[in-house]
Structure formats: C-alpha cells, structure tokens
Amino acid sequence: MTVPAVEAVDVWRTYELDGVSVSALRGVSLTIDQGEYVAVIGPSGSGKSTLMHLLGGLDRPSGGRLVIGGRDVTTLTAPELATLRNETIGFVFQAFHLLARTSAVDNVALPLVYRGVGARQRREQAAAMLGRVGLGHRLHHRPNQLSGGEQQRVAIARALVTEPAVLLADEPTGNLDSATGEAVLELLERLNAESGVALVMVTHDQEVAARAHRRIAVRDGLIRSDSLHDRPPSDGSGVPATLDPAPSAEPRSASGSGPGHPPGGPGGAAGATGRLPRAEERPRPSGRLHRGDAG
C-alpha cells in the first residue's frame, strides 16, 4: 500500500477580516501520491494558493484533517511543522523569493542550513543541484545577475535540494515570458519524472494543465473536478472536463485510485520512472537519501 505524500480530508480555511469571515477553502478533500504530476487550475481568488500553502504545511486548516508525510498537521507545534516542511516539501513561488544579496549556490543551500548540514557539504549538494537544473556555471552569481528564467531555476534547485516528497509550484511561470516559461516547465516535468518528486503546480494556462496527468479544478474554495489523463490531449485543445461541474473524466476521492500513471505516458518517460521507482512506503524519502549520499 502506498503512503500518500499529502492527504486532505474536508479541509476548510477561513479568514477573519474585520469581524467578517471569508472561507477561501470550503471543504476540500484530496490526496497527493508519491511522484504524481498534478495541475491545479481555477479562476483568480478561487483558493488555489491557499490550497498550496496548506498542502505545504505553510498554513494550518481552520477545519478538517490534513496529513503531510504521514503526520497530522493539527498535532504539530510550529517548530515541528517547520521541520516537516524542510524535510518533505519544496516550494516554488511565482515571485522566485531568492535572497537578493546571496549567491545562487547559497540560496540553494538555504534549506540545508535549517537542517543543520555543515557549510561545505551544503555547498556541494547545492552546487550539484544547480548542475541538475543547468546552472552549474552560475554558482556564484547573485539573483540580480541572473535572468528571470535562471532565477526561477535557482528557486527550483532550492526547492529540490532537500529531496522533498512534494514540490509545490504556485504559478511558477507567471513572471516569465512564454519561451522561458516553457523551459522552466520542461525542467519541472523532467525533475518530476527523474526523481519521483510529486509535482503540484498551479497554472492559468490550459495547455500547460493539459500536460499534467491529473487536473484539479478549484472554484470558490471547492474542488469542482479532479480528473486523471493517461496521456495529454494531442491537439492541446484544453480540458473541458475539468471546468465542468459534472466531470466526465474519472473523479477522484480522498481514497485515491493510486499513482499508477507513469509520467509522460507510456512513451517517453517510462525509462525514467523505471530508473527511480516510486518510493513506496517512503513518507520522507529526502532525509534518508541525504544521509545515504553524505555517508
């Protein structure tokens, strides 16, 4: 039996604003399995970012059950939740959020600082990760010396240097032009295929959403549809089912129908998945892999 990377059951998130409560999420249930590639779509203000923050343990639900890496978020203290984020989650933001006065390699090494990894080993791992995102030649550049696409790739390296179970990307190409955005997207998809990290990505672009194996449509704080697509539509004409209140595609519930969908479909990436199999029974693959590498 596969342990889900993240599991949300009837999750609510309510904000109090001047005595008025606004519910950004109104009972969301979903499961993110190891290695999945999920696109989250929905109109602005529908609750996508709120959902991402919850899935990443950056925020706590106002109601419902949220389990990240096998641990119930509501039972965790703030430091425990921080450690859980560090070990299990990688974030990629639309605005990059790199430290301005810090080199690429030190930006990437930042999560390892809070893991207590020594300076030299931190840099080695960060440099290797930058190599994997194609920035091996930009280790000592500062963010302002990098292009937007390069900055986002540094941010992706930072998100993955801890070898998390889930990579949460909230409109990662939103600040990039289409060509650069496409390159960043391909990088994310490649890393998802290669390393088995689950990729959950918010996007406005239907074509981009169509490339994911699973699409979740959010509207008014509710999941309107949650559908699996074994292969991307060949014509790229979008995914009308996801916006339909009565989806024709296979609906998914909290139980989840398993992650048995090789990324990239039967064609291209089958070899990649074969190389790095789904980390079954591996709620926190990152930590263990790290220590293995270090030793």
Next chain:
Amino acid sequence: MRLAEAWRVASDALRANRMRSLLTMLGVIIGVASVVILVAIGTGTKQQVEQQVEGLGSNLLLVVPGRIEVGNAPVVSPLDLSDADAVSRVVGDPGRVAVTVASGATARAGNRSDFTTVQGVLETTPSVFTRSLSRGRYLTGADVDTSRRVAVLGDSVARALFPDRDPLGQQVTLAGVRFRVIGVFAPLGQSLGVDRDDEVHVPVTAAQRLWGTQRIDGIAVKAPDRERIDELGDRIVAELSRRHPDTEFSAVTQRQILGVLGDILGVLTGVLAAIAGISLLVGGVGVSNIMLVSVRERTREIGLRKAVGARPRDIGVQFLLEAVLLTSVGGLTGMALGVGAALLVDAFSPIPAAITWWSLALAFGVSAAVGIVFGVVPAQRAGRLDPVVALRAE
C-alpha cells in the same frame, strides 16, 4: 540552525546596511565612550586628590572653628596667636604647630601684578605641610618675631611677576606694602582645577599688621604618632573650647578629609556614569527601532526562510544576534574611543584621567545587555511572523 551560521547571517545583514548600522551604533558608541571617559576622569581626579591630601604630610590635624561638614558656612575665627601657643603646649612641641591667616591680595613687582592668596604663617609651615623650596630660604622664627616684611613666592606668582628675572632679593608689593622676596616654592601643580602654586607666604605677624587684625584662621598640627591622633585632636579641641566657650571647634585628620573628598568624588563619578548610562539607554532604543525596521523590510526574507524550514527560534535568534552584534561592536568601538580620549585628556590637559577595568567591563556588558533587551521584542516579532502573510508582503 547553528549559532555560527546565525552569526554569519547577522553580520552579513549589518554589512549590507553599513551606513544605517553605523548610525544605529553611534548612540551606543557615544554612550559607552562617555561612560568610559567620565568614569576615567572621576577616578583620576579622586586618585589625584587623594595623593595630594596624603602629600600634605602624614599625621596632619587641622583645627578650625566651626564644624567641618559639607554645606556648613564658615565661622568667624576667634583664634589668635596665643591659642597657637596653647595648642603648642598641649602638643608639647611648637615645631609641630602651624597657623594661617589668609586673604586674597594683589601682588605687584615693577609694572607687573598678579592677584594671589597671601598666607600669614609661622616658620614651622614647611615641616608641618612638607613643603620644599626651589630657591632661597623659608621664613625664620626671627622673621615672625619681628614682623619682618619678607615673602616666599609660590612658583606661579614668581613666574607671573618675574618672568625674566631672578626674584630673590626683589621687592613685591602686597596690598600696597612692600616685601622682600627671600624664597620660591618648588611647584606643586594643580588640584581640582585650582593652581596650588598661586600663593605667597609672609610672617603671620606681618600679615596681621597688613590687614589690621589679631586673628588667625586656623591651626594645623603634625601629630607625633598616628595611633593617638584622634585623642590628640580631642585634647586640642578641649583646650580651645575652654579658652573660647562660645565657639565650637573641629579637629579633622587627613583620613577624614580623604573620606569626605572621596565620598563627594565618588558621588560625582556615579552621577556622571549615570548620565552617560542614560545616553547608552537612548542608544538602545535606537537599536530597537532599527531592528523593527529591519524586520519589516525583511518580512519576505523571513517568510521564505520559514517556508524552507526555519523554525520561529531560528529566525528569532538571527535577529537577536543582529541586535547584540550591533551593540557589542558599538560598545567595543565606544570603549576604544573612550580609552583613547581619556589617555589624551590625561596627557594633554590638566584634568587627570585613570582607566579602570571595571568601567570597561561594565560599559561593554551593559551595551551587550542593551542589545539583548532591546533586540528581544523585534526578534520575537520576526519569529512569530506568519509565513504566508510574510511571503505576500511588499
């Protein structure tokens, strides 16, 4: 996060805002520097005064009418030279008894003049007060007995009146009466800003004639031994009280003078240190302000650090260290400046200054403590920031 890492982050942050860090430190620098220098001056002055009082000669007893207490008005003296003789009989040795009758007067020589203090004294003064001459001779018993108009000049007076001549044998006019210079004192220097070489000694009898009085201001006794000095003082006071039943007399020893002066200077030093301490406190408030600004400016950075796994404590420690680093670097700089200034003052001005280790330790300790105290609130605020809100900050 390791402490070394937090130090690095904190110092990086301070270096990134060099000018602001410096301006923030300025309050602490000034505060610490003023604590160090003011305490140094207070301590130096106290040491100097103590040396001088001790230099007056050992086992000294000063007998004056009235009480010796801070804030007491001086009493008109009923004493005259017969009282000095009576005291000599109590002591058993006239060579150990000195008297003084002093008044300000203008001293003239040729076309030069100098306002100075003229002291009418006995020939015993140099042995009682341990004074020495650089030239000529001191007054003799015969000078006193015959009211001879001879004078011994303090070093400053000699320089003022005879800048380019040997004063010995020259005439000086004191309050309009001519005296002959027979000696010049060896210089003593300054004490509490007062020139101790600005005086002229003449026979007490001549001084009394000059001012038309039979009085003397006070009597000084060099006690034969330290152990019975208080008892001797009591006996002298008893004798004088018997002779002048209407007047109260006091006999004070060097130790008592030192005690009183030490208390006054100690309080003064304390007050100065407290004033300087207040400026240190103000510096601390500045640190607190800047740290709050820094937290607000770096809200997104805090959010990001939390997103990648920083615990509230990691963030809090980082900002606390930043504040402590700010104040301790400021404290060290202030110490260096204070020590430098104190050494300069001591070397190139008449004001004495002595560095004490406790003042350095205190100033540094207080500045580091100021960093902790005033850094805690901003650090806690940073640590408690909601990461989602922080990441959205502008």
